[in-house]
Amino acid sequence: MSRNPGTELGTKIMIRDVSLTYQGRNSKHGDVIALQDINFSIYENEIVTVVGPSGCGKTTLLFLMAGLLKPTRGEILVDGEKVTGPNSQRAMVFQEDAVFPWLTVTGNLEYGLKLKGVSFSKQKEIVLHYIKLVGLEGFEDAYPKELSGGMKKKVDIARCYAINPAVLLMDEPFGSLDVITKERMQMELLRIWHTERKTVCFITHDIEEALFISQRIVILSARPGEVKRIVKVPFKGDRDLSLKTSAKFQDLRKELWHEISAEVKIL
Amino acid sequence: MRLNGLQKASLRIKMIITTKRLVNFTTIVAILVIWYVISMVVKPIFLPSPADVFVRTYTVYNKILVSSILYSLMRIFLGFLSGSLVGFVLGIVISWNKILEWWFDPLVEIVRPIPVVALIPLFILWFGLGEIGKVLLIAFGCFVRQVVITREAIKNVPSVYLKAAQTLGATQRVQLFRTIILPSITPEMIGGLRVTVAAAFGYCAAAEFLGAQSGLGYIIIIARRYLYTFAVIFGIIIFGLLAWSADGIVRYLDRRINVWTERENR
Amino acid sequence: MINLKKLKHIISLRQILGFSSIISAGLLWYIVSMVVSPLFVPSPKEVFFGGYDLYKEILMTSILYTFYRVVMGFFIGSALGILVGVAMSWNRFIQWILDPIIELIRPIPVIALIPLFILWIGLGETSRIIIIVFASFVVLVVNTSEAIKNVPILYINAARTLGAFTKARIFRTVILPAITPELMAGIRIAAAASFDLAAAAEFIGAQRGLGYIIICAKRFLFTNGIIFGIFLFTLLAWLTNIIIRYFDKRVNIWTERGKA
Numbered sequence: 119m120s121r122n123p124g125t126e127l128g129t130k131i132m133i134r135d136v137s138l139t140y141q142g143r144n145s146k147h148g149d150v151i152a153l154q155d156i157n158f159s160i161y162e163n164e165i166v167t168v169v170g171p172s173g174c175g176k177t178t179l180l181f182l183m184a185g186l187l188k189p190t191r192g193e194i195l196v197d198g199e200k201v202t203g204p205n206s207q208r209a210m211v212f213q214e215d216a217v218f219p220w221l222t223v224t225g226n227l228e229y230g231l232k233l234k235g236v237s238f239s240k241q242k243e244i245v246l247h248y249i250k251l252v253g254l255e256g257f258e259d260a261y262p263k264e265l266s267g268g269m270k271k272k273v274d275i276a277r278c279y280a281i282n283p284a285v286l287l288m289d290e291p292f293g294s295l296d297v298i299t300k301e302r303m304q305m306e307l308l309r310i311w312h313t314e315r316k317t318v319c320f321i322t323h324d325i326e327e328a329l330f331i332s333q334r335i336v337i338l339s340a341r342p343g344e345v346k347r348i349v350k351v352p353f354k355g356d357r358d359l360s361l362k363t364s365a366k367f368q369d370l371r372k373e374l375w376h377e378i379s380a381e382v383k384i385l
Numbered sequence: 386m387r388l389n390g391l392q393k394a395s396l397r398i399k400m401i402i403t404t405k406r407l408v409n410f411t412t413i414v415a416i417l418v419i420w421y422v423i424s425m426v427v428k429p430i431f432l433p434s435p436a437d438v439f440v441r442t443y444t445v446y447n448k449i450l451v452s453s454i455l456y457s458l459m460r461i462f463l464g465f466l467s468g469s470l471v472g473f474v475l476g477i478v479i480s481w482n483k484i485l486e487w488w489f490d491p492l493v494e495i496v497r498p499i500p501v502v503a504l505i506p507l508f509i510l511w512f513g514l515g516e517i518g519k520v521l522l523i524a525f526g527c528f529v530r531q532v533v534i535t536r537e538a539i540k541n542v543p544s545v546y547l548k549a550a551q552t553l554g555a556t557q558r559v560q561l562f563r564t565i566i567l568p569s570i571t572p573e574m575i576g577g578l579r580v581t582v583a584a585a586f587g588y589c590a591a592a593e594f595l596g597a598q599s600g601l602g603y604i605i606i607i608a609r610r611y612l613y614t615f616a617v618i619f620g621i622i623i624f625g626l627l628a629w630s631a632d633g634i635v636r637y638l639d640r641r642i643n644v645w646t647e648r649e650n651r
Numbered sequence: 652m653i654n655l656k657k658l659k660h661i662i663s664l665r666q667i668l669g670f671s672s673i674i675s676a677g678l679l680w681y682i683v684s685m686v687v688s689p690l691f692v693p694s695p696k697e698v699f700f701g702g703y704d705l706y707k708e709i710l711m712t713s714i715l716y717t718f719y720r721v722v723m724g725f726f727i728g729s730a731l732g733i734l735v736g737v738a739m740s741w742n743r744f745i746q747w748i749l750d751p752i753i754e755l756i757r758p759i760p761v762i763a764l765i766p767l768f769i770l771w772i773g774l775g776e777t778s779r780i781i782i783i784v785f786a787s788f789v790v791l792v793v794n795t796s797e798a799i800k801n802v803p804i805l806y807i808n809a810a811r812t813l814g815a816f817t818k819a820r821i822f823r824t825v826i827l828p829a830i831t832p833e834l835m836a837g838i839r840i841a842a843a844a845s846f847d848l849a850a851a852a853e854f855i856g857a858q859r860g861l862g863y864i865i866i867c868a869k870r871f872l873f874t875n876g877i878i879f880g881i882f883l884f885t886l887l888a889w890l891t892n893i894i895i896r897y898f899d900k901r902v903n904i905w906t907e908r909g910k911a
Contacts, residue, residue: 204548204551214545219646261644281554
C-alpha cells in the first residue's frame with residue numbers, strides 16, 4: 119500500500135477525472151450530468167471546504183468520496199487506494215441527525231469500535247478519551263433524546279473520530295443549528311481538529327463558515343458541477359470568532375460571494 | 386394571584402375529579418347503575434341485570450367456565466406467538482434485498498385482503514373441529530398482518546442511519562440489519578403488536594363461534610341458542626377484559642423496551 | 652440484434668419477478684392439487700370453473716348481497732363515527748361523556764358481539780348491517796378524535812391570525828382538510844374489518860350472500876366451492892380497497908406522499 123510519509127504536504131485524497139452522470143429513465147428524461155471532470159487533491163491534515171450554489175453537486179461529491187456512490191468516470195484515491203465502497207476509513211458526519219437514538223452516547227461511540235473488533239477495555243479507553251475531547255463529560259449514559267442539537271453533532275463527530283478514520287467527511291453538519299450554536303460548533307470543530315489533526319473535507323453553502331474553518335476552499339460551478347477555482351485561505355491556524363469581522367475576512371467573503379452568486383441562475 | 390384556602394381546596398378537588406382513573410371509575414359505576422335500572426324495565430332476554438350476568442352464568446356453567454377461558458387464551462397465545470414470529474421473519478426476508486422484495490410483493494398484496502374469518506369453514510374442513518385448526522387460523526391472521534407491518538417498518542428506517550453506519554464500518558448487510566434496522570424498528574413493531582393482539586382475539590372468537598367444542602366463544606354461541614343472554618354478555622365482558630389486559634401487557638413492554646424514543650406528550 | 656436497452660424500458664426486472672412469483676404460486680397449487688385429494692386441495696380449474704358452475708345462478712345476487720351489506724354498514728358506520736368524533740372534539744361535555752364509554756368498548760373484539768346483536772335484533776338483515784355499522788363506528792370515532800388531536804396547533808394559530816375567528820370556520824377550513832389523510836387510513840381499516848365481520852355474520856345465519864355460498868359448499872364438502880367463495884370475498888375486499896385508495900389519492904393530492 120503506497121502511503122505517503124506523514125508529511126503535512128502528503129496527498130491524502132486524490133480525485134482524478136471524476137464525473138457522475140445519472141442515467142435517464144427513458145427518452146423523456148435524459149441523462150443528468152451531476153459532476154464533470156473533477157480534479158483536485160486534499161492534503162494530509164488539512165481542512166478543505168467545498169462550496170457552490172445549491173444543486174451543484176457538493177453533497178454528491180462527498181458521497182462519491184465516501185464510497186456511497188460510484189463515479190461514472192474517473193476514480194478517487196484515498197491513501198493511494200481506490201475508493202470502491204463505504205468503509206470506516208472515510209467516516210462521515212451527515213446533515214441530518216444521524217446519531218442512533220436507541221444507543222446512549224457511549225453506545226454510539228462504541229458502535230464503530232465494536233464492528234472493528236476492538237477489545238473491550240480498549241473500547242472503554244477510546245470512548246472516554248473522545249467524550250472528553252468533544253466536551254461531553256457527564257453525558258456518557260444519556261440518550262440522544264436528552265441532548266441538544268449541538269450536543270448531538272458532537273456525539274456524531276466523536277463517533278467518527280473514535281474509529282480513527284483516514285479522512286473525516288462532513289456534509290453541511292451545522293446547517294440545522296441556530297446561529298449561535300453553529301458558530302460555537304465551528305470553534306469547537308477547530309479546537310478538536312487542533313488537538314487531534316485529521317484530514318477533513320467539509321461541505322457548506324455558508325461562505326463565512328468556509329472561510330472560517332478551512333485552509334483551502336474549492337468552488338464548484340452550478341450543474342454540471344465543475345471545479346471553478348481553488349482558493350487558499352490566508353488566515354493562520356489560531357482563529358477565533360473575531361476574525362469574522364476583520365476587513366480581510368469580509369473582503370474575501372465578498373469576493374467569493376460574487377463568484378458563487380454568478381453561478382446561481384434562478385433568484 | 387394568591388389563592389385562598391378554599392380556592393386551593395376546590396382546585397385540588399377539580400384536579401382529582403378530572404384525572405382519567407377517576408373518570409373511568411365513575412363511568413363504570415355509572416354504567417353499572419344505568420344497566421341495573423334498565424334491566425329492571427326491560428325483559429331479561431334483552432338485558433339481564435348485572436347480578437344475573439355474573440351469578441347465573443357461574444351457576445350454569447361453573448364446571449367449564451375456567452377451563453373454557455383457559456382454552457381460548459391458550460389458542461390465542463399459541464396462534465399469536467407462532468403467527469407473529471413467522472410473519473416477522475418473513476417480513477425481514479422480504480425486505481432483505483430488492484430482488485426478494487420484488488418477488489414477494491405481488492404474493493403479499495394478494496394474500497393481504499383475504500378476510501381471515503372467511504377462511505374458517507375451509508380450515509374446519511381441513512383440520513376438523515380440533516385445536517390445530519383454530520390455532521392455525523389465528524396464526525395465519527397474525528402472520529399476514531405481521532409481514533405487512535414488518536415490511537412497512539423496515540421501509541421507514543431513515544436512510545441516513547444506514548448511510549452513517551456504513552461510513553462507520555458496517556459494510557455487510559447482516560451487520561446493518563442487526564445493529565441498525567432491528568433496533569430502530571422496535572417502536573413501530575411494538576405498536577403493530579397491539580393491533581395484531583387485538584385481531585387475534587377477534588379471530589379466536591370467530592373460530593370458536595363457528596367450529597368449536599370448547600372455549601369462551603363456544604360458551605357464548607351455545608348460550609345464544611338457549612337464549613341465555615346473561616351468559617352471552619358475560620362472555621363478551623370476559624373477552625373484553627382479556628383483550629384489554631393483553632393490550633396493557635404490550636403497552637407495558639413498550640414503555641420498558643423503548644426507553645429511548647421521544648414521546649410526544651400532549 | 653435486439654435492442655436491449657429499449658426492451659429494458661418496456662419490461663422491468665420488477666415486473667418479471669412479480670409475474671413469475673404469481674405464476675410459480677399457481678403452478679405450486681396445481682401440482683399439489685394433483686397429488687392431494689380434491690377434498691383437501693382442489694385444482695385451480697375445479698375451483699374457478701367448477702365453483703362457477705355450481706353457483707352460477709345465485710352468483711350475482713350473492714355478491715351483490717354481501718357487497719350491499721358491507722358497503723351500507725361501513726358507510727353509515729364511518730359517517731356516524733366521523734360525525735361523533737368531530738362532535739367530541741367540538742364540545743367538551745360530549746367528550747366527557749362519550750370518551751370513557753368508548754374507551755370501555757374499544758378492547759372488546761367486535762366479532763364477539765355478533766351473538767349479542769343476533770339475540771337483540773334477530774337473525775335478519777338488520778342485525779348483520781348493524782354489526783358492521785357498529786364496528787366501523789368505533790374505528791372511525793377513535794380515529795377521528797385522534798386525528799383532530801394531532802392537527803398541529805401551528806395551523807390553527809396561523810388560521811386565527813389570518814382572520815378565522817369562529818370555531819366553525821376553523822373546523823371547516825383547517826381541521827377537516829388536515830385530518831383527511833388520517834381519516835382515509837381509518838376508513839381503509841374499517842373497510843377491511845367490515846369484510847371480516849360480514850363473513851362472520853353470514854356464516855352464523857344467512858340465507859343469501861357469499862358467506863351462504865361458502866356454508867352450503869361446506870355442507871356438501873365441495874371444497875372447490877368453499878375456495879371459490881373465499882376467492883370472491885377476497886376479490887370484493889380487494890376491489891373496495893382499490894376504490895378507497897383511488898379516493899385517497901384524489902382527496903389527499905396535497906400530502907407529501909413519496910413513492911415507498
